[in-house]
Amino acid sequence: MWTALLTFTAALVAACGGGTNNTATTDDMKGTITVAYSTTYVFDSDDQSVIWWDKVKKEFEQQYPNAKLNLQGFNGTDVDLVNKVALEYKNPSTTPDVFMLPTGYVGQWVGSDYLLPLDSFVNDSTKAPFWASFPKVIQDESKINGKVYAVNTGENNSALYYNTSMLQKAGVTVPWQPKNWDDLLAAARAVKASGQKVVAFWAPAGTSAGAGGVLQGSANMVYASSTPTIYDYDKKKWVVDSPGLREVMQFYKTVYSEHLGGSTSDLFSPKAVGRPVVLLKDHQMAIAIGSNWFADAWTEQNRHWATAAQEASAVPIPTSKGQAPGTASTLGGWAVAVSKATKHPQLSWGLIKIMEADDNQVFIANRAGFVPPSQTVAKSDGFLNYAPPFNKAFGDALPNSKPMPSEQEGYPAYVQGIGQATGQIATDPNTSVDQAIKILHDTMANQVGAGNVETLT
Amino acid sequence: MAVAAGLGPRLDRERFQWSSLAMLAPALALLGVLFIFPVLYSGYLGFTDLALVGSRSRDYQFTGLDNVTRMLSDYVFIKSSWLTIIFVVGSAIVGQTVLGMALAILLRNALVSVRAVIGSIVIVAWVLPEITVALVWYAFSQAGGTLSILLGHTDTNFLVAVPMLIVSLANLWRNVAFSMLVFSAGLRNLPTEVLEAAEVEGASAWRRYRMVVLPLLKPTIVTNLLLVTILNLSEFTLIYAMTQGGPGIETMTLPLYVYQEAFVFHQLGYGTAISLVLVLIGALFSLLFVRASRSQV
Numbered sequence: 234m235w236t237a238l239l240t241f242t243a244a245l246v247a248a249c250g251g252g253t254n255n256t257a258t259t260d261d262m263k264g265t266i267t268v269a270y271s272t273t274y275v276f277d278s279d280d281q282s283v284i285w286w287d288k289v290k291k292e293f294e295q296q297y298p299n300a301k302l303n304l305q306g307f308n309g310t311d312v313d314l315v316n317k318v319a320l321e322y323k324n325p326s327t328t329p330d331v332f333m334l335p336t337g338y339v340g341q342w343v344g345s346d347y348l349l350p351l352d353s354f355v356n357d358s359t360k361a362p363f364w365a366s367f368p369k370v371i372q373d374e375s376k377i378n379g380k381v382y383a384v385n386t387g388e389n390n391s392a393l394y395y396n397t398s399m400l401q402k403a404g405v406t407v408p409w410q411p412k413n414w415d416d417l418l419a420a421a422r423a424v425k426a427s428g429q430k431v432v433a434f435w436a437p438a439g440t441s442a443g444a445g446g447v448l449q450g451s452a453n454m455v456y457a458s459s460t461p462t463i464y465d466y467d468k469k470k471w472v473v474d475s476p477g478l479r480e481v482m483q484f485y486k487t488v489y490s491e492h493l494g495g496s497t498s499d500l501f502s503p504k505a506v507g508r509p510v511v512l513l514k515d516h517q518m519a520i521a522i523g524s525n526w527f528a529d530a531w532t533e534q535n536r537h538w539a540t541a542a543q544e545a546s547a548v549p550i551p552t553s554k555g556q557a558p559g560t561a562s563t564l565g566g567w568a569v570a571v572s573k574a575t576k577h578p579q580l581s582w583g584l585i586k587i588m589e590a591d592d593n594q595v596f597i598a599n600r601a602g603f604v605p606p607s608q609t610v611a612k613s614d615g616f617l618n619y620a621p622p623f624n625k626a627f628g629d630a631l632p633n634s635k636p637m638p639s640e641q642e643g644y645p646a647y648v649q650g651i652g653q654a655t656g657q658i659a660t661d662p663n664t665s666v667d668q669a670i671k672i673l674h675d676t677m678a679n680q681v682g683a684g685n686v687e688t689l690t
Numbered sequence: 691m692a693v694a695a696g697l698g699p700r701l702d703r704e705r706f707q708w709s710s711l712a713m714l715a716p717a718l719a720l721l722g723v724l725f726i727f728p729v730l731y732s733g734y735l736g737f738t739d740l741a742l743v744g745s746r747s748r749d750y751q752f753t754g755l756d757n758v759t760r761m762l763s764d765y766v767f768i769k770s771s772w773l774t775i776i777f778v779v780g781s782a783i784v785g786q787t788v789l790g791m792a793l794a795i796l797l798r799n800a801l802v803s804v805r806a807v808i809g810s811i812v813i814v815a816w817v818l819p820e821i822t823v824a825l826v827w828y829a830f831s832q833a834g835g836t837l838s839i840l841l842g843h844t845d846t847n848f849l850v851a852v853p854m855l856i857v858s859l860a861n862l863w864r865n866v867a868f869s870m871l872v873f874s875a876g877l878r879n880l881p882t883e884v885l886e887a888a889e890v891e892g893a894s895a896w897r898r899y900r901m902v903v904l905p906l907l908k909p910t911i912v913t914n915l916l917l918v919t920i921l922n923l924s925e926f927t928l929i930y931a932m933t934q935g936g937p938g939i940e941t942m943t944l945p946l947y948v949y950q951e952a953f954v955f956h957q958l959g960y961g962t963a964i965s966l967v968l969v970l971i972g973a974l975f976s977l978l979f980v981r982a983s984r985s986q987v
Contacts, residue, residue: 316953319743341956344744440936443954497850498832501937642744645955653938660850660937672938679764680955 263299266577268584269321269329271314272306275387275567277526277533281600282306285593292587300580311335312443322347325574330581333569337444339375339383340639342570349571350380354582363589366607374636375568383568384585386594387603389524390562390627390634391453392547393417394509396431399519403427410548413555414457414484417520421493424519433493435509435521436485439656440649442505447648448565448637449506449524451655454481456635457552457561460689463647464638468687471643473650473674475689480553482669485655490662500659513545514538522550526602528623547626549633564634566603604628643681650676736963742956750959757963766939767964770947773854774923774971777943781858782865782922787914789862790869795899797870798877809870816867824931827860849933853940857929861922868921869914876910877903912983919975923968944968 276282290302307314315338321327322345334342342348355361355372364372367385375383397407403423411417421434437450455463460477464470472478488494495518499508510527512518514536528547531538538544549560569588571581587593591607595615598605604627605611611628638644650673657672658664677686737757740750761767793812797805815823831837831848838844849856880903888898904911926945929935935942935950942950944964952961 312954316742319747319956322743323747338743341743345747346745347743440938441934496833497847497937498834501847501850501933503931503934642741642956649950649954653936656937675765679766 261299262297262577262580262583264577264580265301265303266330266575266580266584267303267305268331268333269305269307269314269318270333271309271311273308274311274314275333276597276601277530278535278600285596285600288596289584289587289593292590292593293584296587297580297583300577300583302584305329310443311445322572322574328572328574330572330575330577331569331584332572333386333567334383335444336374336383336385336566336568337448337637337639337644339568339570340377341642343377343382344642347573348382349573349575349578350382351384351571351582352381354585355381355384360582360586361589363586363591363594363607363609366609368606368608368631370564370632370634370636371606374564375570375639383570384589385566385568385606386588387597387601388564388566388606388631388634389449389526389602390564390604390630391449391522391524392549392562392627392630393520394513394523394527394545394547395420395520396513396516396518396545398544399424399429399431399516402429403519408546408548411551412559413551414480414553417551418484418487418493421488421520422491425491425493429519431516432495432499432512432518433520434488435512435518435523436488436494437500437505437522437655438485438489438494438652438659439497439501439505440652441501441503443652444645444648445506447651448563450522451481451485451651452563452637453522453550453561454484455651456563457550459553459556461561461635462689464641465687465689466638470685470687471641471647471677471681472689473677473686474670477553477689478670478673479666482654482658482666484553485658485669486662486664486666489659494659497660501656510536514541523547524602525604525623525627528620528627529599529602532620542621542623547623549626549630558633560630560633562630562634564631564636566606604631643677643685646677646680647673649680650674732962733966735959736966738959739957740959740962742952742958744956746959753959757960760960761963761967766942766947769939770942770944771967771971773941774943774945774968776854777858777861777925778919778922778975781861782918783915785858785862786865786869786918786922787911789866790914791873791911793866793870794873794877795903797874812867812870815864818864820864820927821931823860823864824928827856827863828932831856850937853933853937857932857941860932861925861928864928865918865922869918872910872914872917873907876907880906909983912979916976916979919979920972923972923975944971 270286272282273279276285286304286306290304293302294300307317315334318329318332318334321329355364358365371385371388374385375381393411395409400407400409400420403420404427405420405423409420411420424431424433437446452463455461455477458477458480460472460475462472462475465472495508499505499512502508509518509521509523510530513521513527514531528541530536531541550562552559552561569585571578571585575581591610591613594605594607594610595613597603598610598616599619605616610616617625653676654669654672658669674686737752737754738750739746739753739756741747797809800808828849829835833847834844837848838846884902884906885898888902893901924945925943926949929941929943929946930949933941935946945968948961948965948968951957951964
């Protein structure tokens with residue numbers, strides 16, 4: 234009964250927390266602060282994580298000689314990190330001063346009243362020299378009820394990767410630039426018809442890759458559809474049926490009924506997020522919806538693809554019918570926040586400032602596979618030359634990229650619902666669009682309540 | 691009466707010494723703090739809307755029977771309960787018990803060398819870490835995996851086509867050694883004279899098994915059923931590693947649903963409520979078996 238026991242324990246720890254808020258305002262830049270972060274889920278390899286954090290610690294302790302930085306790394310996935318750190322936050326005495334978390338969870342932390350608004354820091358250019366170089370979409374990503382609660386440290390966005398020679402063999406002109414989803418399907422069909430024994434088009438489906446799989450997969454198509462809304466902020470309802478969602482489901486149906494997509498063994502693998510990286514490298518895949526970090530993964534020794542830049546290319550994902558703005562992508566990454574319970578807000582900000590320094594940003598962007606939030610860093614040679622030509626392509630795609638709804642509790646259920654719907658189509662392409670929509674609707678209505686979902690027409 | 695009074699309290703009566711309370715107090719306190727209080731408290735939390743993060747992580751409330759009514763209309767919970775029962779009855783109660791018994795009986799009559807080899811193979815499956823078993827069966831059931839080659843359908847991913855059957859088989863494959871060992875021990879302890887008498891009377895092997903062995907083994911069978919039910923009811927690692935409850939919710943047994951609600955959807959209150967149901971189901975099965983064991987001669 235260990236799951237039951239685990240839940241008991243977690244619920245118990247959760248309930249026993251509480252306590253008073255620390256409202257200390259004085260901060261003499263002395264003492265120890267703790268930063269909580271993921272050791273295994275941010276960087277392409279764990280040793281790079283150690284190098285980066287050790288560098289940050291050293292610089293921090295040099296700059297603030299009376300202060301110490303306590304590194305509190307967590308193993309596991311993003312979900313593991315969030316669950317473990319959530320329990321720490323239940324009591325001010327165990328709460329870390331600074332927390333590096335996935336952007337999608339900032340809203341829930343704010344909902345718990347755990348985070349310190351950072352407006353006074355970011356609006357002061359001496360304290361936040363980097364802030365002005367962030368595009369507005371990233372500045373606003375962790376702005377909730379008008380206040381900034383976290384500072385981005387790196388973004389992931391998506392595009393289409395393709396193998397140039399496979400498309401050429403299929404008679405598709407390169408450089409390829411699909412204008413709409415029909416162009417995309419036409420190229421995939423051509424690859425299939427050319428008899429090359431490869432996966433024509435990787436369209437992520439299913440639930441095994443969790444939130445990351447949806448962020449880097451089907452949610453891109455929702456944002457590229459004619460109704461690019463996941464959460465209706467005006468009515469505070471989840472969109473579970475819309476012309477755009479139906480376009481997405483029809484698109485998946487076409488891909489899987491014409492056998493253009495990947496196998497369920499790959500799609501539903503616990504390592505599904507990484508499968509296209511390997512399949513593209515091994516010349517077993519022609520086109521893939523993929524994330525910017527693929528290019529950096531190919532520079533790593535374990536997934537090395539030395540000729541990636543010559544053999545593959547990346548283009549933005551076109552909107553369904555080519556409607557404005559023409560391309561779309563999701564946006565999601567990692568951000569740093571300061572806890573309300575901290576006794577050292579100034580010192581905590583001092584840490585963020587070091588993490589956001591240009592050289593540290595170039596390192597983390599390259600070794601973790603991020604598009605840097607700072608446009609200065611994104612345009613620097615250190616970033617552009619690390620994984621050419623891909624880093625530039627994804628940096629350019631940033632303005633049309635859109636974050637996922639973060640302040641809403643129902644997001645994990647949306648991930649589950651759309652994963653199940655697309656997974657069902659991939660398993661059985663005879664699934665109708667209505668049935669797929671119903672899976673999303675039922676999952677959401679069951680989890681967040683029928684009153685919190687809506688149909689857009 | 692006067693005589694009795696003169697003899698003092700009866701010496702054969704169980705006596706309670708109040709001073710023993712002092713000796714028991716530390717153990718009682720530990721049990722109370724670490725076991726009884728958490729269990730009762732989690733019973734309470736199962737009737738709240740506590741969340742892991744978000745506003746309800748701080749301002750959670752007692753919500754009465756809301757979680758129960760929600761369960762009754764929660765199609766995932768209902769399906770999940772059925773899947774749990776199918777899994778426990780199919781894989782554990784029927785599969786594991788029947789196969790374990792068959793193995794135990796066959797091995798009893800087998801050559802020593804055969805017994806050693808087969809017994810070792812079965813036990814190795816049990817000794818393997820659960821996560822290894824999950825990976826072995828995952829690879830075995832994929833398209834192009836050994837199973838698909840054996841069955842001549844190399845394009846079929848059996849973990850997607852018949853997910854519940856595959857995870858049940860994997861679980862059976864892993865756990866059958868446990869039942870086999872329990873039954874082997876039981877069989878070894880059967881009185882040989884009864885069996886020999888039956889044989890002299892000319893009873894067939896099947897008849898001897900049905901009329902003599904089975905009734906004598908009844909306490910062993912009940913113990914085995916009780917243990918495998920409790921062990922399998924909470925099975926999480928194997929299923930989670932193989933399918934994470936998918937595809938869709940096709941293998942979402944209650945322990946996986948508890949995990950999803952509590953740690954993916956962050957609904958600790960509702961997750962706790964579901965885990966209470968799991969405890970109730972376990973208690974129900976246990977009661978049934980204990981009653982069954984009492985009815986024996």
